[in-house]
Amino acid sequence: MNALNIAYKDLMMLLKDRGQLITLFLVPIGFILAFSAAFAAGQELEAQVIAVPVVNLDPGGEMSTLLLQQLNDDRGLQTEDYDQAQAAADLSDETIKLVLTIPSGFSADVQAGKQTTLRLAYGPAASDSEVQAVRLVVDGIASDLSLETQLVGGLSQMGAMMGDAPAEVRVFTAERIATQAESQFERAKTTPLVALSAKWPDQITQGREDFNPSSFGVAGFAIMFAFLSAQTTAASIFEERKEGTFRRLLAAPLGKWELLAGKMLPNFFLAILQMVIIVAASLVLLPLVGQQAPTLGNSPLGLALVTILVALCSTSLGILLGALCRTESQVGGISSVFLWIAGMVGGAFIPAFVLGDFLNAIGKVVPHYWAMQAYNDLMLRGGGVGDILLELGVLAGFAAVFFAIGLRRLRFA
Amino acid sequence: MSEPILISQDLKKSFGEIEAVKGISLQVARGEVFGLLGPNGAGKTTTISMLTGLLEPSGGQITVDGLDLKSHTNEVKAKMGLVPQEMALYMSLSARQNLMFFGRIYGLKGKELRQRVDEVLEMTGLTDRADDPVGDYSGGMKRRVNIGAGLLHKPQLLFLDEPTVGVDPQSRNAIFESVEALNRAGMSVIYTTHYMEEAQRLCQRVAIVDEGRIIAQDTPTALIRSLGGGVVLLGVSASAPEDLAERIAQVPAVKSATRSDTYPAGSTGGQLKIETQRLQEALMQTLDITNQLDVRITSLEILEPNLESVFLHLTGKKLRQ
Numbered sequence: 001m002n003a004l005n006i007a008y009k010d011l012m013m014l015l016k017d018r019g020q021l022i023t024l025f026l027v028p029i030g031f032i033l034a035f036s037a038a039f040a041a042g043q044e045l046e047a048q049v050i051a052v053p054v055v056n057l058d059p060g061g062e063m064s065t066l067l068l069q070q071l072n073d074d075r076g077l078q079t080e081d082y083d084q085a086q087a088a089a090d091l092s093d094e095t096i097k098l099v100l101t102i103p104s105g106f107s108a109d110v111q112a113g114k115q116t117t118l119r120l121a122y123g124p125a126a127s128d129s130e131v132q133a134v135r136l137v138v139d140g141i142a143s144d145l146s147l148e149t150q151l152v153g154g155l156s157q158m159g160a161m162m163g164d165a166p167a168e169v170r171v172f173t174a175e176r177i178a179t180q181a182e183s184q185f186e187r188a189k190t191t192p193l194v195a196l197s198a199k200w201p202d203q204i205t206q207g208r209e210d211f212n213p214s215s216f217g218v219a220g221f222a223i224m225f226a227f228l229s230a231q232t233t234a235a236s237i238f239e240e241r242k243e244g245t246f247r248r249l250l251a252a253p254l255g256k257w258e259l260l261a262g263k264m265l266p267n268f269f270l271a272i273l274q275m276v277i278i279v280a281a282s283l284v285l286l287p288l289v290g291q292q293a294p295t296l297g298n299s300p301l302g303l304a305l306v307t308i309l310v311a312l313c314s315t316s317l318g319i320l321l322g323a324l325c326r327t328e329s330q331v332g333g334i335s336s337v338f339l340w341i342a343g344m345v346g347g348a349f350i351p352a353f354v355l356g357d358f359l360n361a362i363g364k365v366v367p368h369y370w371a372m373q374a375y376n377d378l379m380l381r382g383g384g385v386g387d388i389l390l391e392l393g394v395l396a397g398f399a400a401v402f403f404a405i406g407l408r409r410l411r412f413a
Numbered sequence: 414m415s416e417p418i419l420i421s422q423d424l425k426k427s428f429g430e431i432e433a434v435k436g437i438s439l440q441v442a443r444g445e446v447f448g449l450l451g452p453n454g455a456g457k458t459t460t461i462s463m464l465t466g467l468l469e470p471s472g473g474q475i476t477v478d479g480l481d482l483k484s485h486t487n488e489v490k491a492k493m494g495l496v497p498q499e500m501a502l503y504m505s506l507s508a509r510q511n512l513m514f515f516g517r518i519y520g521l522k523g524k525e526l527r528q529r530v531d532e533v534l535e536m537t538g539l540t541d542r543a544d545d546p547v548g549d550y551s552g553g554m555k556r557r558v559n560i561g562a563g564l565l566h567k568p569q570l571l572f573l574d575e576p577t578v579g580v581d582p583q584s585r586n587a588i589f590e591s592v593e594a595l596n597r598a599g600m601s602v603i604y605t606t607h608y609m610e611e612a613q614r615l616c617q618r619v620a621i622v623d624e625g626r627i628i629a630q631d632t633p634t635a636l637i638r639s640l641g642g643g644v645v646l647l648g649v650s651a652s653a654p655e656d657l658a659e660r661i662a663q664v665p666a667v668k669s670a671t672r673s674d675t676y677p678a679g680s681t682g683g684q685l686k687i688e689t690q691r692l693q694e695a696l697m698q699t700l701d702i703t704n705q706l707d708v709r710i711t712s713l714e715i716l717e718p719n720l721e722s723v724f725l726h727l728t729g730k731k732l733r734q
């Protein structure tokens with residue numbers, strides 16, 4: 001009962017604090033709109049089509065036709081037919097940057113289960129990222145083809161890809177290989193093709209097909225701001241200590257637990273409300289500004305569980321910050337910076353798979369990462385509660401640890 | 414005499430190395446205003462914090478209205494009210510909202526709560542401003558809300574921790590009057606201050622605290638009588654003879670004379686503290702001696718017998734500089 005009295009009092013104080021309300025509710029929505037606009041602009045850039053000259057020595061073949069069709073289906077690539085001599089000439093005088101060669105008998109070989117080689121030759125004019133992009137797409141499609149047809153093959157080792165390039169070009173590209181992705185290439189020489197091509201395309205296709213930037217952005221910001229609101233709890237504990245009202249509360253016939261619960265309740269509900277409002281506003285507002293609405297997946301229960309655990313985690317973090325912070329600037333600025341960084345490395349802004357292995361590994365120490373994984377599983381990949389048990393467990397663990405340390409460190413008087 | 418409302422036995426508190434309270438034993442009778450007097454850092458607030466159950470003592474026992482604080486914490490807390498030294502209020506909330514909140518925390522509700530809040534607002538003279546944020550109040554008004562918030566649940570025992578610090582004389586008087594009125598209505602009060610005249614006016618009994626210990630405990634009158642007479646602080650130039658204090662101590666009217674080099678700070682000479690039962694006689698005889706010895710007098714201060722001089726007598730220190 002007294003917990004409710006305290007919670008009610010805190011809410012009343014919060015409602016009088018306009019700045020706090022704006023931070024809690026309007027700022028996140030503004031961020032989402034800005035972010036999705038920026039992301040859409042980024043996507044347009046990315047949508048620039050890379051022209052891929054193709055020398056098809058297996059014209060009319062079933063598999064080569066399928067391959068070309070799939071290459072063109074990919075939004076980023078556009079194949080153009082070239083004749084072999086012309087392609088070699090254009091490549092050496094740099095009028096084209098790269099050439100993909102489909103060997104004669106490609107369809108027959110693939111269908112017969114024989115190893116066959118697609119050759120990607122490129123000249124000095126090709127940028128690393130173009131080569132990489134084409135290589136990844138071809139890899140992916142080729143491996144899909146081979147998987148589909150239950151055949152080994154498709155692409156050969158990367159070294160072999162160089163076969164058709166003019167000698168002077170070859171030297172140049174060899175350097176490039178060395179600096180660019182040596183280890184990948186080394187592995188390509190020794191590892192069976194399917195294994196190699198299955199590695200890269202998986203991520204690319206997952207990234208491309210499932211990536212709804214709105215869902216990602218909305219989940220990320222919901223998490224980011226839910227955790228930032230831990231500062232509300234921390235600040236109110238700090239304030240009570242500073243103003244001495246804690247002394248009054250402690251002199252009152254009131255349990256420590258009631259006091260703590262009273263401090264936690266408002267933030268817990270606010271964090272939930274905040275996340276609900278962020279998602280609801282995104283569903284309504286993003287389509288209005290011409291952006292994709294987020295997809296919510298198909299597990300309301302899963303979403304509810306993650307949201308509740310994120311709110312709980314943020315609230316306990318608030319207790320912890322409130323217990324540890326000794327100055328106003330620790331409560332405000334310093335924990336802000338800390339929480340933003342946690343959001344960054346936790347993948348709340350940038351997809352974890354883009355951050356790279358190192359940051360990804362670091363990200364796992366912050367609850368944001370696990371919350372993000374859980375939301376992604378639910379919203380992007382359509383998973384259910386069963387798919388996020390680990391994440392739920394880890395979030396609950398974070399909440400328990402934050403709370404336990406906070407309780408220990410909180411000096412009441 | 415009925416059982417005391419509060420008994421504390423050998424109360425102790427250490428903060429790491431600092432022994433803030435070194436064994437305080439006191440008894441507060443029902444219906445009494447009891448003063449805790451002491452200079453800054455004496456341990457008054459720490460003692461009050463332990464007595465009100467918000468700080469765990471390092472040792473000792475506290476009994477309120479016959480109940481042990483430790484084993485009946487919430488029951489005992491409900492009998493007590495605390496007015497903290499600092500302005501312990503929510504500045505963004507109005508006086509009424511603050512009072513409603515603290516009233517609820519003490520278990521008041523509904524009509525009774527609203528009625529008590531109105532009464533307290535009336536008593537503190539804040540009815541007109543009741544719905545303005547406390548942050549906009551003057552210092553004196555905040556003080557009054559601060560006191561009001563400790564009274565809502567009609568505690569049997571009220572703790573007031575230096576309630577008049579930073580208050581203008583008029584508000585201070587209003588505070589005295591309300592304390593007296595509450596006391597007449599039967600409330601026991603523990604009042605801490607370092608203003609001796611406040612203790613002298615309000616308190617039926619006082620404990621003088623210094624460095625975490627009670628060094629005297631009695632009615633103000635008895636304490637003053639025990640000292641008797643008055644105290645003369647005599648500043649003398651550095652050229653005064655070493656044995657001046659001893660010579661003055663020989664004077665029949667002088668009870669004791671000691672050399673204290675600590676007061677006033679920065680003086681070149683020494684200062685003698687002369688205690689006497691017969692002030693005028695002692696003063697004249699002392700001046701005879703200094704004239705004979707040709708000692709130059711640099712300052713002369715006569716302390717009327719009051720709690721201030723009792724404190725000086727007991728500790729050799731002034732309460733405030």
Ligand SMILES: Nc1ncnc2c1ncn2[C@@H]1O[C@H](COP(=O)(O)OP(=O)(O)OP(=O)(O)O)[C@@H](O)[C@H]1O
Nearest residue numbers: 428431433451452453454455456457458459460607
């Ligand atoms: N939480 C604490 N941690 C460490 N030391 C403390 C703490 N609280 C009080 N002290 C120390 O205990 C001693 C007594 O402090 P206390 O506040 O009880 O004095 P006081 O008599 O109320 O003084 P004042 O008249 O200035 O209010 C001081 O030396 C103080 O520094």
Ligand SMILES: [Mg+2]
Nearest residue numbers: 457458459498
């Ligand atoms: Mg104090």
